[in-house]
Amino acid sequence: MKKKINQRLQIISYVVLTLGAITMVLPFLWMISTSLKSLGEVFVFPPTFFGEEIVWGNYPKVADRFPFGLFFLNSLKISFIVVFVQLFTSALAGFAFARLKFPFRDTLFALYLATLMIPYHITLVPIFVIMRYFGWIDTHYSLIIPSLVSAFGTFLMRQFFLTIPKELEDAARIDGCTPFGIFWRIFLPLSKPALATLGVFIFMGTWNDFIRPLIFINSISKMTIPLGLSAMQGMYSTDWPVLMAGSMISILPVLVVFIFAQEYFVRGITLSGLKG
Amino acid sequence: MKKLMLVILVIFGILVLNSLAMSADKVTLQFMGWEASPFETSITEQSLEQFMKENPDIKVEYTPVSGEYPAKLLTMIAGDAAPDVFFIASDSYRSFQKRGVLLNLTEYFNKEMDIDEFIPLAQDKMLINGEIYGVSSCDVSPVLFYNKKLFDEAGLPYPPNDPEKAWPWDKFVDVAKQLTVKKNGKTVQYGVSGFTIEWVSAFSAMVKSNGGRVFNEDYTELLLDSPEAKEALVEIKNLQRVYGVSPLVIANVQQGGISSTQMLQTGRLAMLVDGSWTLQQLAEMDFPLGIGVLPKFKEPVTIGQAHLYSAWIKTKHPDEAWKLIKFVSSREYQTKLVRTGIWLPNRMDMYEEENLANWMNPDVYPDDFGNMVKYFTNYAELWVAVKVPSEAWSIINEELGNFFVTDQSIDTVISRMKKRVDPILNK
């Protein structure tokens, strides 16, 4: 009896999951299908999966006018720098909040926490003014510098560091280790999973960020992928094959990275859920 | 530890390298505009090559921008990172000048160009209190494009291209009805589209045609609440809601997903009200294209406007910027683009009989286009949006959008519009 229920549940689950999976994948298949058609064949009813012939020309057409390779490199550069530095600053500060004693420590941390609830869009106007002051509008600095520090990252690292047993630290202190040594040789190595989690979050957030490049970047050569895509949409508004080709080009790299690094993504997300 | 230091160094290196700006001994001008078509951009770029040959000490970098152009330009100006020379839409020109961000070109202009060469509405457009802050690029007007094949099949006469023979509204609606075809309850062919498109602004011509006005003489009051104006607006809405001859089209950006030019080409649409600039694109599509004047209520009216070329007040190279502006607003440059159908001339003498052949390219313009020329010189009014603050004009478009797309009544919409707009006009 138990086995039968289990089996039935399994089958139902399988069906549900497969239906859902089809819903997830269908838009992507449609995107590929449209990108391989010529413009005239797109406006037919009922829609066909393949046109009369497979048109590869939409892809070079997009890449021609929009340097997606450059967009990809820009996105990559910005995301990498932000991830790396933000992890560093968050870990350092997280350690200070978790393990060092200094006046107003807890009040300051509460302040950090409070800002988590504030929608970051509020800060866009003042940051724009600051960027203008430094002459960083339309440069990558405007996308990198403000993101080098994060209250969320600090919070996550502090929470994690709190869970590291005090004995390890005490032992190191007795051996005459400086706080930096403790941090560097004990805490950091132990926090690889937390760092990976945070790293994944930061990467995804920075990579897909749209509103900030929209506001700060103007020149085509400085655009990131989301912004480049939007610019392309502005230019080719109803040329769907070209638009789909462009979208495909922008998704492909992330897709490849994801397939190889799936484990890290997943672990990252699940860990954050458990900590939450 | 070592690996970490290496990574840090590399990143630092990237940041440093990035901050090393490229230096040049040539003057480099940043030139920004919007792209009306890829063909236009390529002609622009070719012409700029020629400019650079004639001016070896000036380099021009042209960036066509897509998206919200005025907002983008203003953000760049506000961010202290503006181009040296740029397109500026005629309805943003005065607002930008008021903000003090445009270079005063009056001295340059008076020395090297002559205001009286330009058609009257271009003069009116360029001069702000007798001073010049931008030079008009060309002229454009809304016209009526149509698919001759659909008219032939229905046995109907083509829309006239002589403004004196313009169709009265009722006759126009009648023709549109005959050209609207339904199959299985779905409309497969529409009679007309385009009266509600924001950037074509045909509504202001129709209001004027019916004897109404959008604003009063000194632009301090909105007059769309007059019965004539309301009648014209209601009739435009009726095209879609009552007569069913127009498809549902959102008054501003996102449309149903197929462009109206594609609909005209494939026979889904018989008549299209659109800016004269669309001629370039339509002439390249393979179908029998006709061009006519807009229908009239009482008088035949169209509007005229076009973007101007201006320079940033903080440009480091005002003299070179002027050289570029003079080049792109010159007769030669203009003629090249007029020949493609994307622009109409803005110089008086180009409209004279003997000069028409210079720009009326037979591959693009219909043979009898000469009949239509007087539409642009005698029956066109300067677009009213030029003389009012951008904020007021966008409220008008927003409310009109509400009117055309929802079920709100004309009285509700206009009174709300007036309440929002009049205070701005009087600031």
Add this chain to the structure above:
Amino acid sequence: MYSDYFWAALFLLPNLLGFLVFILGPVIASFGLSFTSWDLLTPIKWAGLENYKTLISDQVFWKVFWNTIYFTVGTVPVGIILSLFLAIALNQKIKGIKIFRAVYFLPVISSTVAVAIVWQWLYNPEFGLLNYLLNLVGIDGPNWLAGITWAMPAVIIASVWRGIGFNMLLFLAGLQGIPETYYEAAKIDGANWWVLFKNITIPLLSPTTFFVVVISIINSFQVFDQIYVMTGGGPARSTSVLVHYLYQNAFQYFKMGYASAIGYVLFFLVFTVTLIQLKRAKNWVFY
């Protein structure tokens, strides 16, 4: 050996500096800005409570306010229920779990802009895939993004589609954290699957559920990308939301003070809702 204070300063300084300049500073500056009138080009002017007074009578503001609520109510409950059931299904020791996970995560990692553009095409009333599929089952698809009734539901559907994978993974982690032994024990007592679900799964999953709910609501209040790309806020502002209106006021109309005021209203909204949830959490969240 230096005191802790010295080390604390060393560790904290870069972070604190960035925090003050790019987080706390702008938050406070923005508050101040909301009492001014400024277009970035001409000198800044004091406006007192003008902006807030205008907000109250601004019809457009109220429209976008309710649109934001509409969007949240449309995406959060449905999204959470769907992802919960998918997670439960995935937890049944199915073969090919990795493939399913990858497939469901695909929309999440794709750029919001790309997703929005693809859905725009899917929603095409005449040639889009969606209306075609509806047609096959005899439904006459509406105008979707081109009509005022269905534009927002269209954006909601696309957003739910995008976010399911993410929440599903969170729920999966939470489910996997529930020890099998509880289920075993209950089954021995003769409980059926509904009882198991109600008395074991739901309570033990509640911390995860709480996290998912809070994050989802905060995120949905701040939606921007899809709106900007798919509909531009239209038609007739039926899809415009708070962040979109903020963006327009700041970077299209250049009314910095007004935009900041809108931002603070958004903050207030998020703050209040989160606070309410934290308080009510005691009633249903078990640790």
